[in-house]
Amino acid sequence: MIERLVELVNADEALVRRGRFLTTDFLVEVGETPYHVSVERGRMASVTRRPVLMRPWRFAIRAAEDAWLEFWQPVPRPGYHDLFALTRFGRARIEGDLQPLMANLRYIKEVLEAPRRLARSA
Amino acid sequence: MAARIEPIAGRYVHLTLGGRDCRVYFEEAGRGIPLLCLHTAGSDGRQFRHLMNDAAVTDHFRVIAFDLPWHGKSTPPIGWENDEYRLTTAAYVEAVMTFSRALDLDRPVVMGCSMGGRIVLELAAGHGPDLGAVIGLEAADHQTPWYDTEWLHRPDVHGGEVCAALVSGLVGAPAPDEHRWETLWGYMQSGPGVFKGDLYFYRVDSDFRERVAGIDTRACPVHLLTGSYDFSCTPEDTLRTAAKIKGAEAQIMDGLGHFPMSEDPARFREYILPVLARVRAARA
Numbered sequence: 547m548i549e550r551l552v553e554l555v556n557a558d559e560a561l562v563r564r565g566r567f568l569t570t571d572f573l574v575e576v577g578e579t580p581y582h583v584s585v586e587r588g589r590m591a592s593v594t595r596r597p598v599l600m601r602p603w604r605f606a607i608r609a610a611e612d613a614w615l616e617f618w619q620p621v622p623r624p625g626y627h628d629l630f631a632l633t634r635f636g637r638a639r640i641e642g643d644l645q646p647l648m649a650n651l652r653y654i655k656e657v658l659e660a661p662r663r664l665a666r667s668a
Numbered sequence: 669m670a671a672r673i674e675p676i677a678g679r680y681v682h683l684t685l686g687g688r689d690c691r692v693y694f695e696e697a698g699r700g701i702p703l704l705c706l707h708t709a710g711s712d713g714r715q716f717r718h719l720m721n722d723a724a725v726t727d728h729f730r731v732i733a734f735d736l737p738w739h740g741k742s743t744p745p746i747g748w749e750n751d752e753y754r755l756t757t758a759a760y761v762e763a764v765m766t767f768s769r770a771l772d773l774d775r776p777v778v779m780g781c782s783m784g785g786r787i788v789l790e791l792a793a794g795h796g797p798d799l800g801a802v803i804g805l806e807a808a809d810h811q812t813p814w815y816d817t818e819w820l821h822r823p824d825v826h827g828g829e830v831c832a833a834l835v836s837g838l839v840g841a842p843a844p845d846e847h848r849w850e851t852l853w854g855y856m857q858s859g860p861g862v863f864k865g866d867l868y869f870y871r872v873d874s875d876f877r878e879r880v881a882g883i884d885t886r887a888c889p890v891h892l893l894t895g896s897y898d899f900s901c902t903p904e905d906t907l908r909t910a911a912k913i914k915g916a917e918a919q920i921m922d923g924l925g926h927f928p929m930s931e932d933p934a935r936f937r938e939y940i941l942p943v944l945a946r947v948r949a950a951r952a
Contacts, residue, residue: 624896635899
């Protein structure tokens with residue numbers, strides 16, 4: 547799912563425009579598997595699976611694989627429907643420098659929710 | 669005339685709150701039992717526009733919603749530019765009761781959502797005989813904080829954007845986009861620091877866990893309704909609160925979130941109309 551972020555985000559002009567002031571690297575951990583997500587002015591530059599030695603990230607969002615799979619359902623059930631619902635109930639953790647996350651919160655949340663569209667169109 | 673004009677009318681009333689003159693905006697529609705509606709933190713009374721346009725409600729209720737000072741079209745009191753806005757339980761009770769008396773409302777039914785749902789518990793406890801009933805939407809006697817409110821008001825994060833993005837997940841997943849985004853627009857329009865100042869009340873100054881058992885529901889019936897998607901005031905929070913209030917009614921609203929009246933008016937209607945019917949029957 548998360549590997550598809552590059553095509554999903556870059557095909558969404560409105561989403562790219564919303565992120566146009568953001569250039570950053572962040573980490574999404576799906577269970578034990580880390581993904582480095584690289585954003586350049588709102589476009590997804592790359593999503594790289596597995597740890598990349600010495601590559602820094604500004605913030606990390608970590609959750610179990612089953613939590614992400616619930617989160618990516620087309621209409622997720624209560625408690626799995628939002629990034630902060632996940633964190634509030636201890637199903638996800640957010641770490642690192644939160645300023646770029648909070649300053650671009652709608653963008654980041656919509657990026658993370660983008661895989662829901664795959665299930666809708668399937 | 670071809671244009672559709674809604675039956676809602678808006679006016680301003682001058683109230684003295686905290687010793688200061690406040691120009692307070694309110695809207696109303698309908699005739700009958702006064703139904704005084706209290707908006708959520710960081711938003712305003714427009715959240716109740718669907719109830720005010722619903723003849724099934726306005727045939728029996730005079731639906732009134734005012735914007736708290738600092739919110740919506742109510743201006744902050746003179747001198748605000750040097751204040752750090754912070755809502756307290758005392759100030760909130762004063763605002764509701766002063767507004768109600770100013771409009772000569774006879775035992776209004778007070779319906780509030782979120783922080784409005786919190787304050788109706790205090791109103792029922794402290795002013796029950798003056799009220800017809802209270803309806804708490806997304807209401808509980810206490811909340812466990814789930815984020816740091818410092819993010820809501822600082823120069824390197826846009827306040828309107830972050831307030832809306834923080835609460836966006838509190839809208840139920842099935843909510844229609846049209847109503848989801850109008851609900852969030854209210855948060856985007858909030859003045860700098862206002863949502864944060866409201867949360868001072870919600871997080872710090874309103875622990876009513878010891879207070880709610882003192883509510884006499886014979887004097888002031890209590891109805892609590894909470895959406896299944898609400899993770900700020902969870903269904904468990906509401907049921908726990910209701911269990912402590914003898915005679916209180918509680919219901920979980922399937923598919924709704926933290927802003928039921930504005931995020932999904934059609935779905936909310938199915939839950940609120942029977943409650944309003946019971947309120948009328950009890951008053952008859």
